[in-house]
Amino acid sequence: MLVAKGRFGQFVVPMGVVLVIVMMVVPLPSFLIDMLLALNITVALLTVLVSMFVSRPLDFSVFPSVLLVATLFRLALNISATRLVLLDGYAGKVIEAFGHFVVGGSLVVGLVIFMILVVIQFLVITKGAERVAEVGARFTLDAMPGKQMAIDADLNAGLIDEATAKQRRSDVAAEADFYGSMDGASKFVKGDAIAAIVITLINLIGGMVIGIVQRGMDPMDAVETYSLLSIGDGLVSQVPALLLSVATGLMVTRSVSDGDMGSQVLYQFSQQKRAMQIGGGAALALCLIPSLPKLPFILVGAGVLLIAQRLPNPEDIADRALEGEIVEDVPSPDSPEALIGEMRVDPLELALAPDLVDLVDTNSGDLLERVRALRRKVALELGILMPPVRTRDDLALDLSAYSIRISGVEVGAGQAPPGTVLAIGDGLDFLPGRAGVEPVFGLPGKWVPAELRHQAELTGATVVDRASVIITHLAEVVRTNAARLLGREDVRSLVEMVRRGNPVVVEELTPALLSLGQVQKVLQGLLDENVPIRDLVRIFEALSLTAKTTTDPDMLLESARGALGPAIAARFVSDGTLYAITLEPRLEQSLLEALRPTDSGLQLLVDPQRAESLISDLGRLLEQAEQQGATPVVVVSPQLRMPLRRLISVAVPRLPILSYAEIAKCTFRIETVGVVSGAYPIAA
Template sequence: MKIRDYAVLVSILMIVVMMVIPLPPLLLDILILINISLAMTILLVAMNTKEALQFSIFPTLLLLTTLFRLGLNVSTTRSILTNQTGGEVIETFGSFVVGGSAIIGILVFLILVIIQFLVITKGSERVAEVAARFTLDSMPGKQMSIDADLGAGMISDMEAKNRREKVSQEADFYGAMDGASKFVKGDAIAGIIITIINIIGGLLIGVMVHGLPVGEAASLFTLLSIGDGLVSQIPALLISTAMGIVVTRAVSDGNLGSDIIKQLFAYPKMMYVVAGTLMMIAFLTPINPFLILPVAGVIAFAAYRMQKALNEEEKSEKEAVSGDGKEIEAMKSPESVIDLLHVDAIEFEFGYGLIPIADKNQGGDLLDRVIMIRRQLAMELGIVVPVIRIRDNIQLRPNEYIIKIKGNRVAAGEIMLDHYLAMSPGIDDDSIEGIETIEPAFGMPALWVNDSMKEDAEMAGYAIVDPPSVVSTHLTEVIKRHAHELIGRQEVKSLIENMREASPAVVEELIPNLMTIGEVQKVLMKLLKEKVSIRNLLIILETLADYSSQTKDTDVLTEYVRRSLSRQITLQYAPQNEALKVITAGASVEKKFAESVHRSDQGNYLSIDPETSQLIFQKISEQAAQLQQTGVQPILLTSPAIRIYMRQFIEGFAPDLPVLSYNELEPNIEIQSVGVVNISGGVNV
């Protein structure tokens, strides 16, 4: 703990001590002046805060200052009744401020208490209570808004955390203010009771103990008690006013003084009306005109100066507008709709029946899942997935959702929120009843089962998936399938600039001397299209730097990169170094493809007659289907020379079928050929 922390602790303990130990009048004077100064400081700070949370310590400070005043009351009461004096400050307030009249002092004291108790404290208490209630009621909406902005990528995790903390702090602050206002209310009541006790007790002690006449005792102790009450209630009134300012303060760009000047005198012409009304009172009533006319003149002069300043400000604004005439005309032109042409990279739209999966107040966690999807894909694919726009669409069926990539619908699905998706283990159980459907991510047959059937389906070996997981899995697979469409030149430039910080040598060698950003983008797109991660960007750029001086063909360069990523590709399809089961392109297919490659100035292309193409399609499809039935992912293995052309060939009918070459697999991996595709000899197994 620091010295200032100890100072605060000691000060709080001394408040309790001075209630027990008698204090000399000089020390009481100093403490009373500190009390008044502290109250004025709190009031000025409250006037200069822009929002309530800037003075978040106020409820606790209100309790401590109230305790301090009550401690002073106890000490001054003891001094007055014991020594017939409360110090110079109290005597001054009792004689000079109220003119030495006990009756005037009592009336002034009662007026201060009434103002504080019935006006300021009562109003502040009500405002604090309503503010606390409204703040608590609005918390769910504010939290949902923060989650929506975070899910849409409009704010960062740190900003979302700060906003959540601010919402929580606002609720705690106004709740504390609602309770702290009771301290001020009790302080006002205690001030009245203590003053009455001082007057009555002082009269009795003055007569019975000090032997003073009744009149002298009444005058002395009444004035001292009134002085004590005034020095206590004036700081209390200042702090009550500060409390009212804090709880009624709306968020603005300036402090209270600047806001009052700016808003109260925003209409100078109205001040001429006020000045004219005062002049009418001066001439139409018996009031001395020389009292009213100077005030009216000052108000009129102030209105003139403010109107002049306002006209100059409007003139400067008009000049600025005229200087920007060309921009305004441009805004009026048809080109001004250019901002409306923006297309989001990824959009997720859903019907109104699926709102609960996105509404956090209803238990929805879609926004959190989207954040995890973006992080997961960044780790798997090595790209920064663009912001996913999530919105409801009343044109869709209640339980329907669609996924768009760059404004185009690429996938859709329909889920039932009150059911679970049950996917068969391969052998259907007739006892499991549900609504037949197709799992949207992988196209597998499934059932929507209710809660009562869920446990039976799990016992039967069905894989049970809740609706939000179905949606997030589908969204993840769609983004993976279209990842190559999401990486443009700007995204590639950002990746390269990030790599430049870690490995500047390879970037400076490659770009722009050997390749452009666009050429690197084409290579990365080809890799992502075949679900090859580009996270190891350093190896990719180094390979391009090695071979781009030999060829500019991005297809060939992609093959070189795949060869450099052989360990990554091998682990992708054989993560545990187990045997890799593949379908092999036979010698006849290899020969046919090699003979069908034609070279031109625009690049190489494959040309095979339709009958042969249909036959190869059929052979590959049969082999892939047989392998899928055994639960193994089919992989087509070819020689390096024809891999790229084989991939182009099957892309139209089997885009998810991986095509690998021998050079892309590590030498230590065991390869088991479960089928060979030939043209003349049929299918060899």
């Protein structure tokens, strides 16, 4: 049945358009004209009703095409009726009825009504609809990039799935196409109004000329006969034209809502009891004007006041809405939903002492806005989707204190006394305040009153407000613990993001070669060493090649680092030079022989004395290089890089370790600042 209906529509609509064109050329009998005029009026009426009952304009997206076909159909009827009027002096019962019954057989009345309809359609409805369609098309096109970005952001955040995002993108594109089409379709209605005037004048002048010259009719008889037929033809065309103009105005002025227009109008009027009372009272007050009839205004005013009396009070509506929100949003404390909510551990949480709550007040603080900006910064810097930060007050904290927690465990804490700013520098003893410490770099400072900010800056101190201190601390915590914050669902979102642009890369990697968990472990390994994972395409390509031979986590991680080698090494280059610390070949060979596989990967099994000597030598060379203004890295073989990092990461966490494979394709200069030979370092 559905197929049959589809085929029916495929043939009927094109055939109808072809027949409309034929109507302009082939003469039609008067009875067929009557049928088509009735069809024209009915179609226009149905179009108006559909435009009122749809919930949103896109539900009637075919309206611009319907408007074009209906306008063409009406013009074809005008041509066919004009042919009959001029040839036979008769164009069917419908036109005759409009010429005699509707306007009372009066030429002057008919012309006046016709001109009023044309003015209403052309200057009021059509002109306004054209302007609204033009502005709507412009605003819709301007808003498209923002809507697309919002959809991508929701998709990346995991708020919607791929199917929903695809549907929303399709709706955005369809909305732009619809309003663009409506901008052009409104010109059809405007042109139709002009054509109606021209056709009616042609009928009047042509009919009188034919009647007087060709048929020898008396001038008054010719005027009466042809003028009434011409006015009847114009009126029977203007009625559906006016209906379509109204439908056009309704479509371009509709806003997106959940119901049809009638329901929305009644609902929104019913929410305004005071306005209804004032309106009814104003209608009754008009009775005080002596020359106005009293009964109509009394009936109308009393009716409006009666309706207003039956409407609920605004306070009751607000109370019921609030109660509904409370019932809906706050379940019973013993309900499963409430218990699950209390059991949930937030990935990232910022707890504030009660006296710091003003920081999250939108009127007095911008902490929440800075948190949103931090999410974007972290995404562009590290390539991960930072989880939402749950900000709440904690009565267990000391006054002026804050706590940053990951999965419920505190990883950072600090002070941010109200009404103060943190001044970092020397020479602050003369300023009142209490000592403080910058939480990221551990720099000593003083929390001074905010009104003394200028005096603190005059001493050369760096002055930071409370929100900046907390956001800087939060950003450092996120960077340091990025690997812990990268969850399985986040990895899935990243994989789907790569799939949209490079589907072959993802299809080759997962799930064919590696599971999502194995990919997550590699990405966490990169983040654990402060390596951004923005270049996922290159990472996945390297993993695909390595996973064909081994799924060892260390080997997968090294292959990913090798693919990102130039980008990793470039982070430690200063003035075009990479300062490197290397191991003496015999030492490196002995360490390679000391590698042993364990459940947590390859480990260096060396005696404690030798390990302590190695760590001490690396620390000494690091300090010497930093005193000379250099930021060195340790460069070793790829097999040794990860085990050596596991050995020294706790004692010397700020010393990066790179492999020869990572710097092999680099174009910058490499300068050796030290060589570790075992027990003692050898100066370069």
